Amino acid sequence: MSEKKETYKLFNLPWYYFAVFAVVILLATYTGSLPKGMSGCFAFMIVLGTILYEIGEKTPIIRSYLGGGAIVVLFGTALLNYFNLLPALTKTLDDGTKIYNMACNYDLVGNITSFFKPTGAFLDFYIAALITGSILGMNSTLLKKAAARYFPAILGGLILSFALCMGTAAIMGYGTIKALLLIALPIMGGGMGAGAVPLSKIFESSNTMTAAEAISVMTPAVAIGNAISIVFAGIVVKVIASKSWNGQGALMQTGTVDPKELEISPEMQAKRDKIDVKNLGIGLFVSNSFFAWGFIVAKIWSKFVPSVSIHAYAWMIITVAICKICNLLPENIEVACYQWFQFVMKNLTTTLLVGIGLCYLSLDTVIESFSLTYLILCLVTCVGAFFGAAIVGKWVGFYPVEAGITAGLCMANMGGTGDVAVLSAADRMELMPFAQISSRLGGAIILIIGSLLLSTLGSLL
Numbered sequence: 001m002s003e004k005k006e007t008y009k010l011f012n013l014p015w016y017y018f019a020v021f022a023v024v025i026l027l028a029t030y031t032g033s034l035p036k037g038m039s040g041c042f043a044f045m046i047v048l049g050t051i052l053y054e055i056g057e058k059t060p061i062i063r064s065y066l067g068g069g070a071i072v073v074l075f076g077t078a079l080l081n082y083f084n085l086l087p088a089l090t091k092t093l094d095d096g097t098k099i100y101n102m103a104c105n106y107d108l109v110g111n112i113t114s115f116f117k118p119t120g121a122f123l124d125f126y127i128a129a130l131i132t133g134s135i136l137g138m139n140s141t142l143l144k145k146a147a148a149r150y151f152p153a154i155l156g157g158l159i160l161s162f163a164l165c166m167g168t169a170a171i172m173g174y175g176t177i178k179a180l181l182l183i184a185l186p187i188m189g190g191g192m193g194a195g196a197v198p199l200s201k202i203f204e205s206s207n208t209m210t211a212a213e214a215i216s217v218m219t220p221a222v223a224i225g226n227a228i229s230i231v232f233a234g235i236v237v238k239v240i241a242s243k244s245w246n247g248q249g250a251l252m253q254t255g256t257v258d259p260k261e262l263e264i265s266p267e268m269q270a271k272r273d274k275i276d277v278k279n280l281g282i283g284l285f286v287s288n289s290f291f292a293w294g295f296i297v298a299k300i301w302s303k304f305v306p307s308v309s310i311h312a313y314a315w316m317i318i319t320v321a322i323c324k325i326c327n328l329l330p331e332n333i334e335v336a337c338y339q340w341f342q343f344v345m346k347n348l349t350t351t352l353l354v355g356i357g358l359c360y361l362s363l364d365t366v367i368e369s370f371s372l373t374y375l376i377l378c379l380v381t382c383v384g385a386f387f388g389a390a391i392v393g394k395w396v397g398f399y400p401v402e403a404g405i406t407a408g409l410c411m412a413n414m415g416g417t418g419d420v421a422v423l424s425a426a427d428r429m430e431l432m433p434f435a436q437i438s439s440r441l442g443g444a445i446i447l448i449i450g451s452l453l454l455s456t457l458g459s460l461l
Contacts, residue, residue: 011050022047029087032106041112042351049350052076064230064421070414071223073350077357078366081109086358109358117212117359124291126344126352127198127313131444132287133341135320136334137272138436139264144325149252150434153393153407154442158188158449160388161412164380172373177457181208183374184381185453186218187225188411189446196222197356199450202311206454215356216365224378226414226421232382233409234425240401245390247399249428251406271335272342279332283340286333290316311451317444385412406431410438411446 010018025043028034034044056062056072063069080086084101088109116122162184169179181203186196200214208214240246247253264272294316301310323329385408393403405426413422419435 010054011046018050022051029106029108032087034106034108036111038115041108041115044108045112045351045354048077048080049073049354052354053350069350070353073353074219074357074361075363077354078361078363081358082363112355113359116355122352122355123197123201125288126348127201128287128291128316129283129341129344131313131317132290132320133283133337133339133344135317135441135444136324136329137338137341138324138441140324140327149396149398150407150437151445152396153389153398153403154411154438154445156392157385157389157404157408157411158445160391161188161381161384161408164384165377168377168380172376174373174377179377181450181453181457182214182217183221183377185446185450186221187378187381188385189222189443189450197352198313198447200360202313202447202451202454205311206451208454212360212362213365215360216362217369219361220366220370220374221378222414224375225382225412226418228379228382229385229409229413229418230421230425232386233405233422233428236386236404237401237426237428245394245399246401249402249430251398251402251431251434253397253399268331268335271331272338275339276336279336279339280343282333282336283338283343286337287340290320293319310455311447314448314451317447321441321444382409382412385409402428402431406434407438407442410435411442413439415439415443 007014009015013021025034025047028040029044034040052073053069055076056069059072062072081088084090086101086109087106088101089107090099090101162180165179165184166176168174169176169183186199189196189199196215196218199218200211203209203214204211237246291312294312294314297315297319298310298312301315324334386404387408389406389408389411390400390404393407394400398407405422405428409422410419413419419432419439420429423429423431423435
């Protein structure tokens with residue numbers, strides 16, 4: 001007896017139910033009936049984000065090399081806005097009459113912008129959940145036992161990638177500080193949600209440029225860096241075949257860290273999988289409490305060391321990492337924060353990307369920024385990430401190829417989906433625990449470094 005084929009789903013709903021609800025929301029939008037508050041805007045953003053994300057995930061080249069659904073949501077939304085295909089206020093005439101760029105009398109773009117952009121509250125809300133849950137959700141052994149060797153490899157990749165990018169920029173007349181802050185930094189930041197987006201907020205808080213300007217320049221770098229990392233990973237494992245350099249999937253030459261030891265235990269995984277509605281509330285509260293603590297420390301720091309500005313994100317990351325390493329929080333709170341992080345990431349990521357594409361991503365700036373020089377700078381950044389991590393990795397007892405892939409290229413790709421793509425291309429999926437360090441804590445390190453760099457070099461842009 002043949003198995004019943006599973007129904008195709010969109011936003012975790014059977015596609016026909018999603019289609020019915022989507023039609024309702026789109027009809028409301030284009031007839032001017034959609035509620036103007038967050039409830040109506042969120043509904044539209046979910047519909048648009050889900051559709052665009054699915055297109056990206058089903059388009060072979062985009063899915064495999066350019067970041068998949070995330071990139072399509074960002075640029076798809078920006079394109080719809082650029083070509084005036086979303087209801088938006090165009091101007092108000094002298095007699096008070098409002099002219100819209102669609103036939104309906106409804107300012108969708110303005111309504112979304114009003115709650116999404118002015119304070120960046122939704123971005124902060126998302127980032128707080130992402131950082132707190134991802135760090136508290138890691139295996140503590142992964143932090144304690146592997147960090148002593150793995151973090152030097154990450155730093156090696158960062159240093160060489162930054163140096164090559166700046167050196168190439170100097171030769172090509174691009175501007176070394178601009179290349180460092182707007183190309184190398186976001187590429188090494190771990191994707192959009194945990195990298196370019198919070199970086200743009202740090203840019204804005206440092207009065208270097210607006211978040212919209214920063215996002216528009218950094219987004220192409222993130223997408224290109226992701227593509228280069230995937231292709232490079234597939235090539236390098238075949239080109240470098242020496243047994244002293246290529247561990248054929250093994251990272252540690254000395255064997256002191258067993259990847260299985262770094263995985264989440266079945267008992268812990270069972271607790272995570274048992275979703276409790278109360279846990280979601282705990283996770284929401286705790287993650288935003290850590291975020292508030294980051295602002296407290298940032299304010300105190302600015303009074304005593306005003307010359308060096310460190311963003312609240314950085315202090316939040318440091319505090320959460322200390323709590324995880326020192327086991328300062330009970331297991332149930334860690335589980336709650338992880339479940340909340342998973343809820344936000346799986347349900348609100350496309351919503352966030354729609355908002356970014358609509359409110360922050362300027363295609364005019366993207367087109368103006370992109371050039372052959374820009375592409376070359378992205379390439380040398382990824383190459384530097386690999387070889388920097390490989391060289392330092394060999395010094396601390398890693399196989400250079402595996403170190404370069406995990407501590408280098410998994411820093412330069414687009415987070416979790418990028419990790420899967422890079423390790424798949426290299427046929428090194430068993431190294432996923434180490435890739436997760438790069439995407440989670442490596443990305444967090446970039447936010448700390450970015451905060452420090454912008455406080456000292458931001459004025460030179």
